[in-house]
Amino acid sequence: MRTRTIGNLDVSAVGLGVMGFSHGYGPSVGDDEALDHIRKAYELGCAFFDTAEGYGAGHNEELLGRALAPIRDQVVIATKFFLPGPLSPDELHRQIRQHLEASLTRLGTDHVELYYQHRVPNSIPVEDVASVMGELITEGKIGGWGQSQSTADQIRRAHAVTPLTAVQSEYSMMERMFEAEVIPACGELGIGFMPFSPLGAGFLSGKYTADQSYTGDDVRRVITRFDPENVRANQPLLDLLAAYAEAKSATPAQISLAWMLHKFDFLVPIPGSRKLECIEENLGAAEIDLTDDEFNRIEAELDSITIHGNRTDADIAKLQNMD
Numbered sequence: 001m002r003t004r005t006i007g008n009l010d011v012s013a014v015g016l017g018v019m020g021f022s023h024g025y026g027p028s029v030g031d032d033e034a035l036d037h038i039r040k041a042y043e044l045g046c047a048f049f050d051t052a053e054g055y056g057a058g059h060n061e062e063l064l065g066r067a068l069a070p071i072r073d074q075v076v077i078a079t080k081f082f083l084p085g086p087l088s089p090d091e092l093h094r095q096i097r098q099h100l101e102a103s104l105t106r107l108g109t110d111h112v113e114l115y116y117q118h119r120v121p122n123s124i125p126v127e128d129v130a131s132v133m134g135e136l137i138t139e140g141k142i143g144g145w146g147q148s149q150s151t152a153d154q155i156r157r158a159h160a161v162t163p164l165t166a167v168q169s170e171y172s173m174m175e176r177m178f179e180a181e182v183i184p185a186c187g188e189l190g191i192g193f194m195p196f197s198p199l200g201a202g203f204l205s206g207k208y209t210a211d212q213s214y215t216g217d218d219v220r221r222v223i224t225r226f227d228p229e230n231v232r233a234n235q236p237l238l239d240l241l242a243a244y245a246e247a248k249s250a251t252p253a254q255i256s257l258a259w260m261l262h263k264f265d266f267l268v269p270i271p272g273s274r275k276l277e278c279i280e281e282n283l284g285a286a287e288i289d290l291t292d293d294e295f296n297r298i299e300a301e302l303d304s305i306t307i308h309g310n311r312t313d314a315d316i317a318k319l320q321n322m323d
């Protein structure tokens with residue numbers, strides 16, 4: 001697997017988001033199967049794993065910690081904390097440490113390479129968070145830090161206090177809003193960009209049809225991209241991917257990941273799957289090279305395609321009130 005250097009981290013060019021084993025996509029496989037898949041991902045060359053304290057109320061961190069225990073020194077672990085605020089600087093300091101210690105215990109490790117603020121609320125000054133992160137880096141508890149779904153302004157202000165290693169936000173052929181300000185800011189400041197939902201919650205694999213149904217905590221019950229009329233209306237995007245997949249002896253999911261890897265050399269996607277064959281497929285995208293001409297043609301065609309539907313935190317919050 002090719003690698004990329006993000007700040008002080010050397011990571012595989014494609015990582016693995018393990019969230020789905022505990023949270024967000026309906027009933028998962030059992031823990032034994034999940035442990036097996038995570039270890040096989042490592043054997044396939046993946047050395048960068050993404051989790052969060054919030055995925056399955058700690059289950060996901062415990063699972064990842066168990067899976068990676070024998071190879072802890074060979075991998076990069078990213079996890080995340082969330083605090084809604086408002087909090088005084090002292091209380092913020094205390095609570096971030098408390099959250100980190102709990103994550104480290106669940107992960108069975110004494111440090112993580114990357115620690116993200118999962119959402120960046122205006123009620124907590126980014127400078128205060130950055131200052132705590134600087135202390136944790138100095139103490140060796142975290143290798144670097146990042147923000148998720150932050151604005152360019154929040155990134156710049158935080159970076160001025162303690163340089164960010166990475167920003168993790170939604171980015172795919174279906175959601176390109178961060179191309180306007182956030183990704184350019186990351187490029188300018190030397191911050192890595194780690195797209196979440198890089199496959200548009202699976203849509204870009206081309207394996208989901210308009211009549212598919214979703215259960216439990218599966219976000220596709222509420223994100224409007226999966227409304228049947230939007231699935232049908234977004235077919236031109238799948239047609240574009242299918243054409244390049246055929247020409248490159250690849251799959252649509254691989255082309256969509258190869259496109260973003262070509263576009264930004266400081267980007268590392270973290271697709272997630274509970275199926276070994278899909279994990280292998282997604283990791284394989286690191287080896288697909290688009291020529292500049294292919295990339296430019298895809299860009300031009302993308303610009304001419306209208307995307308229907310969205311994925312918002314407000315939509316996802318609606319799941320809490322559904323059976």
Ligand SMILES: NC(=O)c1ccc[n+]([C@@H]2O[C@H](COP(=O)([O-])OP(=O)(O)OC[C@H]3O[C@@H](n4cnc5c(N)ncnc54)[C@H](OP(=O)(O)O)[C@@H]3O)[C@@H](O)[C@H]2O)c1
Nearest residue numbers: 017018019196197198199200201202205271272273274278
């Ligand atoms: N910072 C944040 O707020 C945030 C938010 C969301 C996610 N994340 C992180 O980002 C990671 C990835 O995001 P994501 O899981 O939302 O989206 P994603 O990687 O775009 O898509 C995941 C979904 O697509 C399916 N899938 C994946 N690869 C596939 C393939 N090759 N063929 C067919 N289906 C495929 C998976 O189903 P199966 O499991 O059934 O294969 C799963 O339902 C997560 O694991 C998590 O670590 C972070």
